[in-house]
Amino acid sequence: MSDYTKMWQSLGLDLKNHDALLSVLGKAYSDVFLSQKNRPEGMKYFDFVMSEVHGLRIKELMDAKAQGRRVIGSYCVFVPEELVLAVDGVAVGLCAGAEFNFEGAETLLPRNTCSLIKAAFGFKLGKVCPYLEASDVVVGENTCDGKKKAYEVLAPLVKDLYVMDLPQTKSEMGKALLKEEYRKFIAKLEEVSGKKVTAASLKKAVEIVNAKRMAVKRLAAIRAADPAPISGLDALLVNQVFFHDDPLRFTDSVNKLCDELELRVKNGTGVFPKGTTRLVISGCPMAVPNWKVPVLVESSKAVIVGEESCVGERGSRWLMEVKGNTVDEILDSITDRYFNIDCAVFTPNPSRCDYVKEMKKNLHAQGVIHYSLQFCQPYIMESGPVEKELEKCGIPTLRLETDYSQEDAGQLKTRIEAFVERLKRK
Amino acid sequence: MRYAGIDLGSRTIKLAVIENGRLVFSRTSLTSHNPLGTAQDLMKGAVFDRIMATGYGRHLIKGHLACPVISEITAFVRGARFFRTDCGSILDIGGQDTKAISLDTDGNLCKFEMNDRCAAGTGRFLEVMATVLGYTLEEFSAAALSAERAVKINSMCTVFAESEVVSLTSQGAERNEVALGIHKAIVSRSAGLLKRVAPPGKIFFAGGVALNDCVRTLLENEMGSPVFVPPDPQIVGAIGAALSASEDG
Numbered sequence: 001m002s003d004y005t006k007m008w009q010s011l012g013l014d015l016k017n018h019d020a021l022l023s024v025l026g027k028a029y030s031d032v033f034l035s036q037k038n039r040p041e042g043m044k045y046f047d048f049v050m051s052e053v054h055g056l057r058i059k060e061l062m063d064a065k066a067q068g069r070r071v072i073g074s075y076c077v078f079v080p081e082e083l084v085l086a087v088d089g090v091a092v093g094l095c096a097g098a099e100f101n102f103e104g105a106e107t108l109l110p111r112n113t114c115s116l117i118k119a120a121f122g123f124k125l126g127k128v129c130p131y132l133e134a135s136d137v138v139v140g141e142n143t144c145d146g147k148k149k150a151y152e153v154l155a156p157l158v159k160d161l162y163v164m165d166l167p168q169t170k171s172e173m174g175k176a177l178l179k180e181e182y183r184k185f186i187a188k189l190e191e192v193s194g195k196k197v198t199a200a201s202l203k204k205a206v207e208i209v210n211a212k213r214m215a216v217k218r219l220a221a222i223r224a225a226d227p228a229p230i231s232g233l234d235a236l237l238v239n240q241v242f243f244h245d246d247p248l249r250f251t252d253s254v255n256k257l258c259d260e261l262e263l264r265v266k267n268g269t270g271v272f273p274k275g276t277t278r279l280v281i282s283g284c285p286m287a288v289p290n291w292k293v294p295v296l297v298e299s300s301k302a303v304i305v306g307e308e309s310c311v312g313e314r315g316s317r318w319l320m321e322v323k324g325n326t327v328d329e330i331l332d333s334i335t336d337r338y339f340n341i342d343c344a345v346f347t348p349n350p351s352r353c354d355y356v357k358e359m360k361k362n363l364h365a366q367g368v369i370h371y372s373l374q375f376c377q378p379y380i381m382e383s384g385p386v387e388k389e390l391e392k393c394g395i396p397t398l399r400l401e402t403d404y405s406q407e408d409a410g411q412l413k414t415r416i417e418a419f420v421e422r423l424k425r426k
Numbered sequence: 427m428r429y430a431g432i433d434l435g436s437r438t439i440k441l442a443v444i445e446n447g448r449l450v451f452s453r454t455s456l457t458s459h460n461p462l463g464t465a466q467d468l469m470k471g472a473v474f475d476r477i478m479a480t481g482y483g484r485h486l487i488k489g490h491l492a493c494p495v496i497s498e499i500t501a502f503v504r505g506a507r508f509f510r511t512d513c514g515s516i517l518d519i520g521g522q523d524t525k526a527i528s529l530d531t532d533g534n535l536c537k538f539e540m541n542d543r544c545a546a547g548t549g550r551f552l553e554v555m556a557t558v559l560g561y562t563l564e565e566f567s568a569a570a571l572s573a574e575r576a577v578k579i580n581s582m583c584t585v586f587a588e589s590e591v592v593s594l595t596s597q598g599a600e601r602n603e604v605a606l607g608i609h610k611a612i613v614s615r616s617a618g619l620l621k622r623v624a625p626p627g628k629i630f631f632a633g634g635v636a637l638n639d640c641v642r643t644l645l646e647n648e649m650g651s652p653v654f655v656p657p658d659p660q661i662v663g664a665i666g667a668a669l670s671a672s673e674d675g
Contacts, residue, residue, distance in 0.1 A: 391537070401542075408542075410482065411523070415540060418499035422535045 004055045007062060011134060014127035021100055021128045022054060025289055032291050036231055038271045040264065042257030043234050049241050053288075057244060058130040064090050065134070070193045073135030075120065076143055077315040077341060078166055080334055081247070083186055085205035087193040092131045093243025094120065094138065095311075097290030099404035101126035108153050114375040115404040116287060117150045124157055131244065132158070137192055139185075142166050143345045144378050162188055168345055179335040186331075202330045206320045212247045213316045215254035220313060222261045223305045224363045226278070227270025229261040232304025233294045234271075239311045240288040272303045277420050278364060282308035282356045282386070283371035284379050285315075290404060293371055296413050302420045305363040308356050309371075314341060317355075344378035353386050360395050366423040367396040369416070374403045396423055430474035431667025432493075433501065434461055434483030437521030437549060437634065441468045442664035444672060449508075452661050457521075462486055478671035480663050482522075496670050498663055499525055503535045505666030506630045509656045514627030517620055517645070518662070519612070519635035521549045526619035537623040546582040547615040549634045554584050555608045558591050559601055563638070567609070569602040570640040576606035582615060606640070613644040620649065629653045632662040 008018060029050055033043075049057070061071050072084045073094040084091040096119035105113075105121035123129040132138065140151035140163045148163075155161045164181050167174030186197050195201075219238060222229060238254060245253075264270065279302050281293070286309065294304055308314060320337045322330055342352040356368055368390055372379040383399050390397040398419040402408055428450070433440040436457060443451035455468050461483045469477075477493045480501035488495055498518070502525065506516050516527040522545040528536045545551060556566035577599045581587040587608070594604050612635070620629065629651055635641055636659035646653045656662060 411540065413485075414482075414497050414499065415538075417495075418497035418535070418538060421497055421500040 002055065004059065007059060008054075008130060011058075011130050012127060013130060013133060017101070017126045018054070018128045021098070021126075025098070026051075028289060028291070032233065032295055033237065036233065036271065038269070039234060040230055040257060040260050042253070042260045043230075043237075045253040045257070046234070046237055046241055049245055050237070053244065054130050057246075058134060060246065061090060061092070061131070061134045065136070068194075070136045070189075071134050072137050072139060072189070073132055074139040074141070075147065076139075076141045077310045078141050078143070078338055078343070079139045079164065079185075080182065080338060082202065082205040082209050082320070082334060083182065083189055083197070085208055085247070086186075086197045086201040087189045087195040088201075089189065089193055092135065093287070094129070094132050094135070095243070095285065095287035096120050096123045096129065097240075097287035097404065098123075100128065109150065112375050113150070114146055114284075114373045116285070116373055116376070117146050119287075119404065121150070121154070124154065136160065137162050137188070139164055143343060144376065146375070146377070160192070166345070167339075168347060170339065170346060175335060175339050178339055179331060182331060182335060182338075186327075197327060199325055199327050199330060202327060202334075203322060206322055206330070206334075208247050208251075210319050212242070212251045212254075213319055215251045215258065216242060216316045217319075218258045219254055219261070220306060220317075221362075222258060222265060225265040225270070226276075226364060227268070227274040228272055228276065228278070228303045228305060229264040229270050230257075231271045231298055232279075232281070232307075233291060233298055236286060236291070236294055236304070236307060236311065237288075239307065239316070240286070242316070243311070244288075272298075277302040277423050278305045278366055279303070280306045280308060280356065280359050280363060280365045280368050281312075281371050282352075282359075282368055283383070284373045284376050285310035285312075286371075287311060292404065292406070292409070293369070293400065293402065293412065293416075296409065296416050297369065300413065300417045300420050302416070302423075305365055306359045308352070308359055310343070313355070313359065314343070314352075344382045349382065352382070353389050356386065356390065357393060357395065360390075367398065367419065369419070370397060370399045372399075372401045374401055427476070427672070428474040429668045429672040430469075430472060430477040431501070431664040431669070431671060432465060432469070432477060432479050432481075432487065433498070433661075433663035433667060434465055434479065434481040434487060435521055435663070436482050436523075438660060439464050439468055439481075439483075440661050440664040441472060442661050442668050443472060443474050444665065444668040449661075449665060452658065452664065454660055457483075462490060466490075476671045476674075478667040478674065480667040494671075494674060496667055499527060499538050500535060501663040501666035501670065502632060503527060503529065503533070503666065504669045505662035505664070506632065506656075507533050508665050508669060509662075510628075510630060510654055512628055513630035513654060515620060515624035516630045516632065517616055518631075518633040519548055519616060519641070520633040521545075524548055524616055524619060526616070526623050528623040528625055539619045539623050541615075541619065545584060547612045551582075551584050551587070552608070552612065552635060552638065554588060555591060555605075558588055559595070559605060561601075561605070566605055567638045567640040570605040570609045571643070573600070573602040573606035575603055576610050577603045579604070579607040579611045582611060587611075609638075609640045609644055613641055613648050617645065617648040626651060631655045632659045634660050636660075 101122035
């Protein structure tokens with residue numbers, strides 16, 4: 001590995017904290033990922049990306065900045081990457097999935113804040129996230145109450161926090177609001193980049209992001225095969241890397257992985273024996289390096305075959321269909337696409353549960369695990385009705401509520417094992 | 427063939443041996459700081475052909491003894507069926523967790539709920555509260571049953587409830603009325619879990635806390651359903667594991 005110390009220093013990272021984080025991360029990665037059996041060759045690319053997640057990729061961001069391109073960080077799949085690309089910017093996901101410096105975060109936030117928000121603050125205050133530090137603009141979005149109030153606290157801590165409002169109902173007014181917010185976001189992007197969004201630049205951006213989404217959709221579909229050609233952990237990792245990597249290279253690598261996986265399916269080879277209990281996970285996003293529940297599931301004689309999550313199908317299942325030729329018309333198409341996202345902040349939100357049923361069927365899963373982060377009100381509230389509806393349709397469902405700590409790993413494991421045993425009896 | 431089940435719980439370790447569908451041997455021991463050693467002692471002299479482990483420490487023993495494992499939840503379902511086939515749900519209150527399990531009409535595992543990560547409202551909670559009030563566990567239950575009214579206990583956290591009880595007794599509250607309040611608190615919490623999963627019908631009550639008559643009586647009232655407690659409610663998980671061992675190939 002090259003020495004990136006200078007680069008990290010120039011970004012203002014706290015080197016001691018950062019070293020500590022990287023060493024924990026490196027060990028976790030090798031324990032969780034490299035120890036898996038029968039991994040596809042194509043995962044080597046993602047291993048490499050992860051080994052350079054704070055190195056080479058950050059160097060690429062710094063090089064892009066040196067060329068006058070802007071780095072736009074965001075925390076939500078409602079922030080359109082297409083718009084960032086249309087001003088030749090680089091979009092990076094900033095959601096954090098590790099329990100790091102929560103004591104620090106709790107000096108600014110209530111203790112009963114979800115781990116995702118706490119991690120974002122822990123990373124900021126501990127000065128360990130080069131993506132955040134490299135971002136010229138950090139986009140906050142008004143999804144849940146936790147995030148929207150947290151951005152008020154975050155604002156003085158980052159260079160340029162831009163807050164985007166979001167609708168909470170799937171109404172015409174809601175859609176108009178979203179379009180207006182995207183229009184304002186374009187203005188912001190034009191201002192910071194000094195570049196104009198044109199119909200041509202938008203169309204090109206849409207093409208790039210569509211290709212990226214098509215690649216992960218292809219991966220998602222391949223996972224319907226039994227034996228599972230790829231572990232849930234590896235597939236989750238691909239979906240996590242989706243948010244940081246160069247889009248073109250990512251798309252290419254996912255497609256290569258898919259070529260290999262399709263061959264595996266044809267030959268009937270997989271990572272777990274045929275007939276292994278298959279589960280869909282639905283709920284809160286699992287940001288890198290949050291691999292806690294998948295690790296427990298895949299060490300309990302089960303395989304995860306799909307994620308109904310922002311880091312998963314909720315983030316990527318809709319492609320963009322461009323209608324029209326003007327910026328305004330394309331903006332309509334963009335709004336249409338993003339307005340589909342069935343995040344639990346919307347009320348009511350029936351399409352989410354419908355899609356879980358569809359995934360269960362298409363992916364030949366036996367059951368669903370509903371995953372909520374503790375204190376994530378929208379998903380926890382929705383978990384009850386979702387569980388009831390799924391069970392009513394004969395889909396066994398296990399509701400889990402947890403955080404980033406390992407404290408409850410034993411209890412979670414008991415529940416997951418019992419759930420898998422329940423499914424085997426059927 | 428003799429089949430053994432070992433249930434490594436947080437407070438006690440239980441061993442049961444089944445032969446020809448009958449319980450032929452059982453033994454219980456406190457878990458201690460060395461569950462593996464306790465388990466090995468417990469197995470000394472026991473004769474069996476195959477063994478299966480369950481309970482909190484099931485994965486611990488797996489590394490030292492060639493034995494498959496099964497979750498406590500499934501073990502209780504199998505174990506309960508050994509005693510009765512007419513129960514619609516199972517409540518297990520053990521040393522540090524509470525499980526409410528519903529069964530389908532064939533007696534298979536349907537839904538289950540467990541308490542959250544802390545030991546609020548479990549056997550450990552009862553032990554600590556009995557000590558605070560100066561009772562043995564037997565006296566504690568009898569005292570609660572003798573009370574005519576209950577002093578309400580608001581906290582279910584073992585640490586907070588302890589200070590609540592201390593302040594109540596220092597204000598002159600009757601010891602047995604506080605005891606009843608504590609029992610009611612446990613039952614209301616457990617009934618909440620049961621109501622979330624369980625169909626109406628007979629409840630199979632297992633785990634160490636099922637030895638407590640007051641909890642059983644209050645549970646019956648709260649749920650409005652008959653509650654069945656097997657002869658040795660602590661051994662149910664071990665029996666379930668032994669039965670699973672006998673069915674596993």
